[in-house]
Amino acid sequence: RPGYDAAAAQQRWQAYWEEHDTFAARDDGSRERRYMLDMFPYPSGDLHMGHAEAFVMGDVVARYWRLRGFDVLHPIGWDSFGLPAENAAIQRNTNPAVWTYANIETQATSFKRYGLSFDWSRRLHTSDPEYYRWTQWLFLMFRDRGLAYRKASFVNWCPKDQTVLANEQVVAGLCERCGTQVTKRQLTQWYFKITEYADRLLSDMDQLQGAWPDRVLTMQKNWIGRSEGAFVDFTIETPREERVVTVFTTRPDTLYGATFFVVAPEAALAAEIVTDDQRAAFEAYLEATNRATEIERQSTDRPKTGVFLGVYATNPVNGEKIPVYAADYVLADYGTGAVMAVPAHDQRDLDFARTYGLDVRMVVDTGEPDPAETGVATSGDGSYVNSGQLDGLTDKVAGVGAIISQLEADGVGQGAVTFRLRDWLLSRQRYWGCPIPIIHCAACGEVPVPEDQLPVVLPDLRGQDLAPKGTSPLAAATDWVNVDCPQCGGPATRDTDTMDTFVDSSWYFYRYCSPDYADGPFDPDDVRRWMPVGQYVGGVEHAILHLLYMRFFNKVLYDAGMVDFVEPMQRLLNQGQVINQGKAMSKSLGNGVDLGVQIDEFGVDAIRLTVVFAGPPEEDIDWADVSPGGSLRFLHRAYRLACDVAAPPGVDVSTGDPGLRHQTHRLLADIEQSVETQRFNVTVARIMELVNVTRKVVDSGAGAADPAVREAAEVVTIALSLIAPYVAEEMWEALGHAPSVAQASWPVVQETLLIEDAVTCVLQVQGKVRGRLQVAPTISEDELRALALADEGVQRALAGREVRTVIVRAPKLVSIVPV
Ligand code: ANZ
Ligand code: ZN
Numbered sequence: 166r167p168g169y170d171a172a173a174a175q176q177r178w179q180a181y182w183e184e185h186d187t188f189a190a191r192d193d194g195s196r197e198r199r200y201m202l203d204m205f206p207y208p209s210g211d212l213h214m215g216h217a218e219a220f221v222m223g224d225v226v227a228r229y230w231r232l233r234g235f236d237v238l239h240p241i242g243w244d245s246f247g248l249p250a251e252n253a254a255i256q257r258n259t260n261p262a263v264w265t266y267a268n269i270e271t272q273a274t275s276f277k278r279y280g281l282s283f284d285w286s287r288r289l290h291t292s293d294p295e296y297y298r299w300t301q302w303l304f305l306m307f308r309d310r311g312l313a314y315r316k317a318s319f320v321n322w323c324p325k326d327q328t329v330l331a332n333e334q335v336v337a338g339l340c341e342r343c344g345t346q347v348t349k350r351q352l353t354q355w356y357f358k359i360t361e362y363a364d365r366l367l368s369d370m371d372q373l374q375g376a377w378p379d380r381v382l383t384m385q386k387n388w389i390g391r392s393e394g395a396f397v398d399f400t401i402e403t404p405r406e407e408r409v410v411t412v413f414t415t416r417p418d419t420l421y422g423a424t425f426f427v428v429a430p431e432a433a434l435a436a437e438i439v440t441d442d443q444r445a446a447f448e449a450y451l452e453a454t455n456r457a458t459e460i461e462r463q464s465t466d467r468p469k470t471g472v473f474l475g476v477y478a479t480n481p482v483n484g485e486k487i488p489v490y491a492a493d494y495v496l497a498d499y500g501t502g503a504v505m506a507v508p509a510h511d512q513r514d515l516d517f518a519r520t521y522g523l524d525v526r527m528v529v530d531t532g533e534p535d536p537a538e539t540g541v542a543t544s545g546d547g548s549y550v551n552s553g554q555l556d557g558l559t560d561k562v563a564g565v566g567a568i569i570s571q572l573e574a575d576g577v578g579q580g581a582v583t584f585r586l587r588d589w590l591l592s593r594q595r596y597w598g599c600p601i602p603i604i605h606c607a608a609c610g611e612v613p614v615p616e617d618q619l620p621v622v623l624p625d626l627r628g629q630d631l632a633p634k635g636t637s638p639l640a641a642a643t644d645w646v647n648v649d650c651p652q653c654g655g656p657a658t659r660d661t662d663t664m665d666t667f668v669d670s671s672w673y674f675y676r677y678c679s680p681d682y683a684d685g686p687f688d689p690d691d692v693r694r695w696m697p698v699g700q701y702v703g704g705v706e707h708a709i710l711h712l713l714y715m716r717f718f719n720k721v722l723y724d725a726g727m728v729d730f731v732e733p734m735q736r737l738l739n740q741g742q743v744i745n746q747g748k749a750m751s752k753s754l755g756n757g758v759d760l761g762v763q764i765d766e767f768g769v770d771a772i773r774l775t776v777v778f779a780g781p782p783e784e785d786i787d788w789a790d791v792s793p794g795g796s797l798r799f800l801h802r803a804y805r806l807a808c809d810v811a812a813p814p815g816v817d818v819s820t821g822d823p824g825l826r827h828q829t830h831r832l833l834a835d836i837e838q839s840v841e842t843q844r845f846n847v848t849v850a851r852i853m854e855l856v857n858v859t860r861k862v863v864d865s866g867a868g869a870a871d872p873a874v875r876e877a878a879e880v881v882t883i884a885l886s887l888i889a890p891y892v893a894e895e896m897w898e899a900l901g902h903a904p905s906v907a908q909a910s911w912p913v914v915q916e917t918l919l920i921e922d923a924v925t926c927v928l929q930v931q932g933k934v935r936g937r938l939q940v941a942p943t944i945s946e947d948e949l950r951a952l953a954l955a956d957e958g959v960q961r962a963l964a965g966r967e968v969r970t971v972i973v974r975a976p977k978l979v980s981i982v983p984v
Contacts (some may be wrong), residue, residue, distance in 0.1 A: 171768025174891040178905070179277055181894075187907050188231075188282040188383040192694070199235040200695045201227040202674050202734070204703025204711070205242045208268035209249045212275040214743035214750065214788065217760050220603060220742050220843065222782045223702040225887045226279045229840050230699075231282070232883060232911040238695050239282055240677040241270050244291035246297075246762035247666040248326060248342055251631060253596040265292060276762070280769050280890045282556045282907070287680045288714030291669035292597070296676065298620035299686035301602040302667055303378045305613045312358045312721060313591075315611070319431065319497070320590060322350035331590050331665060333388075333710045338461055343983075349455050355601060355662065357589040359717045363389050366716055367588075369731050373766035377737040378783070382683045384708040395569050397505065397578040399426060399478040400491060403438045410478065412436065413583050417572065418564030421552040422528035423505040424518065426478040426489045427471065429455040429497035440475030447472050447491060448486065454493045465571055469494055469517040480505075480822045481577035482553065484567075492517060500583055509535075511540040528552045529564075563883025589714065591665040596623070596638040598633050598663025608658035615651050622658065633700075637661040670711055671718040674698060674733065688935060698734045705739040711976050712737070715890025738843060741785040741964075743776070770889035771797035778849040799891045801854050802879055807896035812876045814901040821873025823925045823939055827842040828858045829877040830918035835883050837914065842859045845888070851882050875900070881911050917952070928953050930962035946973045953979035 182188060192198065196951055203223040206216060208538050225238035245265050254261040269290060276283065289296055307313040316862055321330040325345040329352060334341040348585070357368075370382055394415035401410050405952035410428070411607035414420075428435045430451045439447045450472040456464075460469060471492030478489050487505075494513050509527040525537035533539075549555040549564055558564050574577030600621045604615040614621055624645035631638045639661040640646060647883070650657035672686060678695045679688035704713075711731050712734075719733040741748065745756040763772050774796040779786040819824070832855045839847035859877040863869050877901060886893030886906045897906035917923075923939040926949065936958030940949060950973050953959060959981060966983040973979050 168797075169892050169895050170803040171770060171797070171800075171891065174895050175278060175280070175769055178519065178891050179280070181904060181908070182282075183277070185905070186286075186352075187905055188227075188284055189238065189286055190240075190284045193236075194236075196234060196236045198599045198695055199230045199237050200700075201230065201237060201699045202673075202677075202698045202701050202705065203241070204672060204701070205244050205670070206830055207247060207249055207273060208243050208265050208272055209253070210268060212269050212279070212760055214758050214760050214763075216771060217279065218449055218743050218776050218786060219275070219702060219704065219740045220281055220783075221281065221888070222738060223700070224453070224773075225777065225840065225845055225848075226702070226843075226906065227432070227699050228887045228890070229577070229911070231907060231908060232886070233526060234340075234910065235741045238287075238677065239284055240287040240289075240680075241276065241281070241283040242287075242673060243291065244670050245269060245290040245292040246598045246663075246669055248328070248595065248597070249829040251595055252326070252343075252598070255631055261623075262292070263630070264465070265597075266290075272969065278764070280767060280773065282890070284514065287677050289384065289673065289676055289680055291666070291673065294620045294622050296673075297599040299403060299670070299676070300599045301614070301621060303615065303672060303686055304668070305602060305616070305666065306725065307357060307721060308613065308693060310725065312361065313355060314358065315353055315355050317351060317353040319349045319351050321347045321348055324403065326595075328594050329590060329592060331667075331710075333713075335685075339630070352592075353877065354590055355660075355664075357591055357668075358715070359589045359714070360396045360584060360586055362717050362720050363391070363584040363586045365720055366713065367391055369716070369720075371778060372732050373737075376735055377703070378739050381708045381712060381737065381739065384530050385713055387584060388709040388713065392583050392585070394581060394583070395565075395572060395578050396501070396581045397572060398481055399505065400481075401426075401438055401476055401478045403476050404440055410503050410889050411501050411578075412503045413581065414505055416507065417578070418549070418552075418555065418561060419507040419510050419528050420480065420482050420505065420568060421555070422507040422523040422526045423485075423487060424508060424526055425482055425487050425506045425513075425514075427492045427495045427501040427504050427506050427517070429487065429495045430472075430491040430493055432497040432502040433472065434503065435491045438474055439478050443473060443475040447474060450493075452493060458942060461816065462496065469513065469520050471517060471521070471582060473521075477506045478505075482571070488518075488523070490521070498857070499585065508542065510544055513982065515540065515542045525553060528555075538796075577649050589665075589667075589717075591668055592662040593665055594637040594661075595663055596626060597938075598666060599669060600639070601660040601662050601950055603660040604648055604657045605660060606653060606655060608655055609652040609657075610648055612652050612657070617974075618651070623663075625707050637663065639663070654773060667711055667714050670911045671715045672722075674715075675722075675728070687727075690746070692728060696728070697730045697732060700736045701734040702738045702740060704742075705846060714726065738782060740782050741780075743786045744789060745788045747787060747789070766792040767797050767950055768891070770892045774800065774849060774889050777845045781847050782845055783845055797854070799853060800889055802860070802886060803852075803890055804899070805895055805898045806856055806863070807878050808858055809863055809869045810875045810900055812872045812875040814875075816872045816875055818872045818876040819937060821876060822862055822871050823861045823873075823923060823937075824916050825859065825873040825877055826873070827920075827923050827939065829855060829880055830915050832858075833880050833884075833912055834914045834919060836880075837911075840887065848884065849888060850887075852881055855881050855884075881913075882906060883909050883912060893965050922975045926953070926958055926976055928959050929978070929980050930959055931982060933962070933978070935959050935962040938955050940976050942976050944973050944976050949973055949975045953981065 185262040202769040230237045250261040250265045254264045294366050323336050323340040327875050335347045395417035396411045399408050418943045473492040474489045476489045506514035508525045523849045529547040531543045532543045533543045536542050546560050548559045569580045603614045611641045624642040675687040679691040682688045722728045750757045775791050775793045779791050832851045893906050898971040920937045924942050926938040926940050928936040935955045970982045971983045
């Protein structure tokens with residue numbers, strides 16, 4: 166027999182949903198609300214298999230919540246500014262806007278076809294002036310709060326994209342976007358002071374334990390990199406002056422073991438203290454340093470290099486004078502950019518000491534062999550030696566405590582906490598981004614663009630050369646750049662940088678709550694009703710980028726009184742990737758799988774089912790191991806089952822085959838549990854099982870007319886609608902229900918039907934059968950009596966009359982005689 170026609174079903178139901186606004190977020194105040202958010206896509210080309218996987222997971226959640234009776238917000242939009250659009254536009258010689266909005270339309274069409282239950286009325290694009298007006302407003306709000314500032318510094322520079330990159334965008338020394346080796350450059354840039362929130366970004370992670378993947382929490386924790394230790398003041402005598410130089414150390418207890426001192430070559434200090442004799446050597450070394458990346462510099466297996474600066478530092482605890490080096494394993498922008506080197510207990514210092522023949526002095530005896538001989542630094546607990554008043558102590562906590570007290574008493578140091586996290590560099594010298602709403606005036610300095618003049622709209626540079634040159638292409642738009650100063654009216658110029666697109670994506674989920682709101686970035690009431698987001702779904706590649714930045718934004722909004730929750734995303738799911746033959750899909754390997762082609766061949770439902778069935782959502786899917794054809798055959802089977810049902814809608818299912826009813830409710834309980842715990846692959850397995858057991862009953866026993874068959878087919882249809890919505894609509898219709906299954910209710914598990922080896926107990930009132938119960942064969946008489954008296958059919962038959970006798974023959978019969 167034929168199955169369902171996937172292509173026809175897609176056309177029909179997509180049109181139906183659209184016409185009836187089936188998935189518009191209901192919000193009349195009578196139901197509990199849930200917010201299901203997907204990370205919004207970049208509009209780079211059409212949807213691919215990765216999208217197919219990510220978005221179906223969120224769709225299962227949204228559809229489930231709707232069936233459970235929640236009002237569900239499930240919006241979609243586009244992260245539409247950014248380098249990919251600009252690079253593609255340069256390559257194809259078109260304007261980024263043209264390319265971007267064309268891609269958005271393509272993706273929107275594909276999303277609709279893919280059956281995602283989005284509320285399309287809330288659609289947004291971060292490159293729309295109506296949106297980025299508020300990105301600019303938020304930037305100015307941050308600046309008012311002292312959280313946005315400009316400074317000159319060395320920045321990561323991608324020579325190919327000709328733009329600055331945030332540390333997070335440098336992966337293993339390479340540009341995250343194009344893979345080019347990143348170099349350093351000095352520029353004046355805008356920063357967000359995310360470091361001011363380092364402590365809270367860490368401590369609020371408590372609220373996310375168990376609800377966010379551990380992997381993401383660990384990555385954020387390491388990225389924030391909290392270190393406890395001390396600042397210690399050394400004095401350095403230069404030929405010109407004596408200066409105090411502070412180091413940060415996590416091991417102040419090893420202070421007596423410091424045998425040399427190291428400063429970062431590019432820190433201003435190095436050039437200031439170097440002697441004339443050593444200057445030429447130092448400058449040559451500095452040049453070499455500027456060519457190395459931060460990752461290379463921190464690499465432990467790289468040979469240590471450095472140069473003696475000709476000066477000595479005095480250790481504050483023992484007055485010892487130790488030589489000062491510049492070496493590139495010390496970074497300028499971490500701690501204070503200077504370290505006391507303790508080669509016996511720090512491997513990097515030991516490697517350096519062995520290269521340059523410097524002293525190695527053990528001050529913590531851990532019982533391991535002497536590092537001076539083995540070349541292996543020891544870092545564990547032990548008893549202090551050669552360490553003045555620390556000698557005799559035997560653990561780190563005591564040692565660190567004692568030395569910090571001493572440093573503080575002597576006024577030469579103090580206990581301290583530092584963070585690895587750097588401020589967020591947000592300036593980009595590129596065209597296709599949100600303009601920074603600042604005007605530079607010779608007389609007034611930085612002047613914010615007045616609120617009533619927002620948005621600062623990107624000038625149309627169509628036909629102009631956007632190719633990267635190292636300065637923003639906006640600088641060439643002189644009509645746009647030259648403005649009157651809003652403060653003094655004198656000649657002034659606009660800031661020509663645009664913002665990192667991670668600024669755009671740090672607040673889009675608030676905007677979805679009130680997409681047309683005109684008095685601010687979002688309506689605080691709407692946000693209070695819908696947020697925090699109940700479930701966020703997206704890729705783990707954003708663990709330290711977007712997922713940290715948006716937490717930071719939320720905290721600033723919280724401090725500004727604009728939101729009343731500390732963490733914006735209650736739960737996070739990182740879906741896996743779709744790979745092929747064990748490898749990431751790529752053009753060069755020729756192992757790409759095209760989503761459109763797959764859908765044309767098997768239909769949307771079969772592809773969605775395949776993706777969900779392939780494994781737990783966070784695991785990668787190898788397309789070589791799955792069977793969309795098998796999925797399609799299953800869907801046909803499920804469809805035919807619905808078509809075969811002969812009992813009418815609304816039939817009293819309690820008279821149905823007890824064995825099948827038991828299976829139906831047992832599997833329904835499993836389906837529910839697996840959806841709640843996001844084991845969606847198990848959900849599919851259980852639905853398949855239910856189709857099989859039901860089919861057996863249809864083909865034997867009481868057959869298609871058994872009410873239990875209808876019950877089972879309805880459970881199959883509703884559960885399947887989460888994953889394969891088109892065929893589920895067809896089935897719902899075949900079952901004689903009005904459209905749409907999206908408006909159905911999630912079936913209720915009947916606990917009494919879950920019992921293994923249940924026995925049917927007949928309930929009689931005055932000798933007539935008034936009901937049946939599924940009970941355990943071991944049920945006690947008292948329990949059975951209570952259940953029987955509570956039964957709806959019995960109650961109806963009694964019609965309020967008092968009971969005279971109850972005869973209980975557990976487990977098969979209860980006979981009730983009323984007065
Ligand atoms: C002396 C010492 C002795 C250190 C010892 C460690 C072990 P974390 O934990 O990552 O915060 N350090 C400080 N500033 C640095 C910089 N700008 N560049 C490179 N290294 C720097 O690391 C803190 C430790 O890293 C500090 O503690 C310092 O070395 C080094 F047995 O000081 B320690
Ligand atoms: Zn001015």
